[in-house]
Amino acid sequence: MRPIFGPNTRQVLTFLTDLWLLSPEEINRVTRAWREASDVERAESWAQLHRAASWRERKSYLAAASVARKQAMDVASMLKRTDWAFWAAAWDAAAAIAASERLGRDYDVLVSPLATVLPSLSRGGNRLQVPAQRTDRQAAAKREAAGRGKETATSAKQAAHRGGRAGMEAR
Amino acid sequence: MSSRFTQLFEHSPDAMVIVDRTGHINDANKRAEALFGYGRDQMRGESISTLFPGQTVPLPNGSEPGERVGSHVDLVGSSTDLRQFPADVNIIPIQTQRGTAEVLSVRDITEEQRAQFVLELGLDVFESADHNLQSLLDHFIRAQEEERNRIAAGIHDDTIQILAAANLRLQQLRNRLDDPEERDILDKLAKTLHMALSRLRQLIFDLRPTSPEHGGLERALRAVLEQMQSDVDVRYQLDDRCTGSVPASISALIFRIAQEALINVRKHAKAKTVQLEFQEVCGGCLARIVDDGVGYSPADVEERPGHIGLSLMRERAVIAGGWCRIESMPGAGAMVEFWVPYNGLPTQPEAGSERAA
Numbered sequence: 001m002r003p004i005f006g007p008n009t010r011q012v013l014t015f016l017t018d019l020w021l022l023s024p025e026e027i028n029r030v031t032r033a034w035r036e037a038s039d040v041e042r043a044e045s046w047a048q049l050h051r052a053a054s055w056r057e058r059k060s061y062l063a064a065a066s067v068a069r070k071q072a073m074d075v076a077s078m079l080k081r082t083d084w085a086f087w088a089a090a091w092d093a094a095a096a097i098a099a100s101e102r103l104g105r106d107y108d109v110l111v112s113p114l115a116t117v118l119p120s121l122s123r124g125g126n127r128l129q130v131p132a133q134r135t136d137r138q139a140a141a142k143r144e145a146a147g148r149g150k151e152t153a154t155s156a157k158q159a160a161h162r163g164g165r166a167g168m169e170a171r
Numbered sequence: 172m173s174s175r176f177t178q179l180f181e182h183s184p185d186a187m188v189i190v191d192r193t194g195h196i197n198d199a200n201k202r203a204e205a206l207f208g209y210g211r212d213q214m215r216g217e218s219i220s221t222l223f224p225g226q227t228v229p230l231p232n233g234s235e236p237g238e239r240v241g242s243h244v245d246l247v248g249s250s251t252d253l254r255q256f257p258a259d260v261n262i263i264p265i266q267t268q269r270g271t272a273e274v275l276s277v278r279d280i281t282e283e284q285r286a287q288f289v290l291e292l293g294l295d296v297f298e299s300a301d302h303n304l305q306s307l308l309d310h311f312i313r314a315q316e317e318e319r320n321r322i323a324a325g326i327h328d329d330t331i332q333i334l335a336a337a338n339l340r341l342q343q344l345r346n347r348l349d350d351p352e353e354r355d356i357l358d359k360l361a362k363t364l365h366m367a368l369s370r371l372r373q374l375i376f377d378l379r380p381t382s383p384e385h386g387g388l389e390r391a392l393r394a395v396l397e398q399m400q401s402d403v404d405v406r407y408q409l410d411d412r413c414t415g416s417v418p419a420s421i422s423a424l425i426f427r428i429a430q431e432a433l434i435n436v437r438k439h440a441k442a443k444t445v446q447l448e449f450q451e452v453c454g455g456c457l458a459r460i461v462d463d464g465v466g467y468s469p470a471d472v473e474e475r476p477g478h479i480g481l482s483l484m485r486e487r488a489v490i491a492g493g494w495c496r497i498e499s500m501p502g503a504g505a506m507v508e509f510w511v512p513y514n515g516l517p518t519q520p521e522a523g524s525e526r527a528a
Contacts, residue, residue, distance in 0.1 A: 004294065039459070040452060043510055046494055047453035050512070062494065073470050084469065084498040091496065 005064040005098045006057060012064045012097050016071050018118055019090060024079045026117040027086050033113035034085040034092075042092065045106035049095060052102040061095045068094030089113040093121060186277040189265075194219050194230055197272060206279060208251030219275070223258070224249050230273055231264065248277060256281045308486040316423065323378035326371050334371070338364045380426050388413075388422045392429060392447065399437050405445055405462075412450040421513055424491050425449070425456055428484045432460045432497075432507040435480060440464025440505060455493060455512035466499040484509070 005012040022030070050058055072090035076082065096103060096110035103110070108123060115121040180187055186203035188196055195218055199211045207214070207222050214221070219228050223246045231242075241263040248258040261276040338361060345357045380391035389411045396407040417425070429447065436445050442464030449458050473481065481497055484507065488495035493511035 004298075039508075040450070040457070043452050043457045043508075047455055047457075047510055047512070050492060050494065050510075051453065058489075058492075062489070077470060082468075082500045084500050087469075088496060088498055 004060070005067075005094075006060040008098050008100055011100070012068070012094055015094060015097050015118075015121070016068060019068070019071050019075050022075060022079075022117060024081060027076060027079060027081045029116050030089050030113050031081070031083045031085040033116045034089040037109075037113060041109055045103070045109040046092075046095075048106045049099050049103060049110070053099060057099070057102070061098045064098040065091040065095040085113075097121070180274075183276070186279075188214070188219070188222065188275045188277065189267075190219050190228075190230065190273045190275055191269075192230065192271060192273075194228065196221075197267075197269075203277065206250065206277065207248065222248055222277075223260075228260070228262075228275070230262070248279065257284055305486070305489075308482065309490050312483065312487055312490060316427075319378040323375045326375055326378075331368060331371055331375075334364060334368050338368070380423070380430075388417065388426055388449075391426050395430060395433055396445075396447075399433060399445075403437055405436060405440075405442050407444065408446045410446075410448045412448075413456050415451055415513070417456060418513055421456070421491065421511055424487055424511060425458060428487050428495065428507070428509055429458065429460060431480050431484050435505070436460075436462045436464065439467070442504065452510060453512075454514065455510050457510045458508065460507040461504060463504045466501050466503045466505055468501055469497075469499060 003009045049061060053061060068090040069087045072087035076086050092110040093114040096107045100107050108115075111121040180189075180198075181200050183200060183202060186206040187200045188203050189198040191197055195216055196214045199207075199209075199214045203214070204211055209221075219230075220226070226246050228246065229242065229244055241261055244260050244262065246258050246260050248256050250256070256279045259278045259280045263274045263276065265272055265274055341357060341361050341364065345354055345361070348354050348357065376391075376394070380394075389409065392411075393409060396409060399405050400407060433445070436442050440462045442462035445460065445462040447458070447460050449456055451457070484497060485495045488509045488511055491511040493509060495507070495509035497505070497507050499505035
């Protein structure tokens with residue numbers, strides 16, 4: 001795999017695909033968590049991320065962040081969520097995942113809003129398994145909960161995505 | 172072979188070949204005939220190396236099929252017309268009436284590899300275009316600042332000096348005149364000269380707003396905010412807690428990003444108030460500019476051409492080794508947040524890093 005986002009490209013791509021699995025309620029939780037977190041602490045973590053990296057590394061981290069932001073905007077738009085705090089959280093988390101070896105506690109600061117719904121993002125979690133490893137029953141329950149008020153197209157897209165993920169895992 | 176297996180074998184979308192433990196072909200399906208160009212009768216009894224010449228097909232020996240799982244290998248297949256193709260080969264152990272054997276499921280992945288190559292090529296082109304764009308923006312911003320400084324220095328060191336000298340000579344001439352009418356004409360001329368000098372000094376301020384002669388960043392921003400309040404009635408709160416000595420170049424960069432944000436507030440936001448906060452974070456300046464205007468949809472605005480201001484704000488911060496996020500939503504104002512380090516971080520690839528990466 002071409003490491004377009006640096007050595008953690010695979011983890012970043014997994015995170016990008018995981019964004020499509022979030023329900024409206026989970027997006028709301030991420031949004032709340034991002035807004036409740038400290039701006040200054042977040043900025044300090046970003047500063048640390050920049051200081052710890054070379055020019056080329058920073059470029060790949062920012063590329064990961066930009067792609068995640070755009071992806072999160074698309075997800076939010078499909079689920080009729082408009083609070084930019086969600087894609088700001090995705091921006092933070094993607095950069096932190098891309099730079100995870102370079103960050104200590106700052107990694108947790110940057111991923112924490114999304115870690116409220118993707119616990120695997122926290123240090124110690126298995127980043128590659130959740131939520132891809134949700135059981136079918138959990139997934140069905142989530143779909144049912146998320147389905148209320150959600151457009152059919154969204155469900156179809158997410159279902160197709162889940163199918164794709166299942167296929168990938170089977171391989 | 173059971174009829175179910177035979178059907179599966181015969182109608183498989185992949186080429187399938189059954190090989191005994193000595194590496195000789197026992198059977199092949201229709202897809203294998205089509206892929207390799209041999210009839211199945213031609214293939215029977217031949218070595219598997221006929222289909223994959225010069226390569227070793229890793230056939231297991233010793234253990235029973237039930238004890239093993241399948242394996243996978245990438246090989247280069249060869250057909251009767253001497254065409255060679257990349258092949259994805261799965262080797263599956265089976266038990267037949269004549270003993271253990273291996274089923275080789277072969278897939279021609281020429282198209283997949285070509286698609287991957289095209290994708291990689293596209294990525295190269297995209298990265299190159301992105302790099303060129305970044306370089307162009309970088310160059311544009313630096314050239315813009317250099318040109319502003321050059322023009323400001325030229326006005327200060329040349330034009331203003333000449334006008335000041337002309338004003339002095341005008342005063343000397345005035346003192347020699349006795350006729351009140353002539354003095355009145357010279358007074359009007361002197362007033363015009365003063366106006367020209369004043370406008371040139373304003374122009375220098377616009378070009379070099381944060382220079383020490385103008386009182387630094389806060390004063391420069393306050394001047395812009397006062398003007399905006401007077402022109403479009405947007406109230407402001409300015410909280411500058413950057414107490415350390417900010418290098419002039421960083422000060423200018425902070426001002427330019429803030430100025431661009433304020434231009435957007437003035438032109439598009441229809442805001443009542445704008446808040447500016449500057450504070451020191453990790454050896455740099457963290458700035459937040461928040462308005463309570465109409466906001467916008469980033470998805471709509473960022474995809475439309477002609478919004479170079481947003482890109483320039485981000486790029487200015489990145490050039491200085493920092494970052495910038497610009498967020499908004501309809502009906503909820505907009506926020507520009509950026510951080511730039513005081514000492515600057517490497518903004519170009521380190522020597523040799525291009526090759527090392």
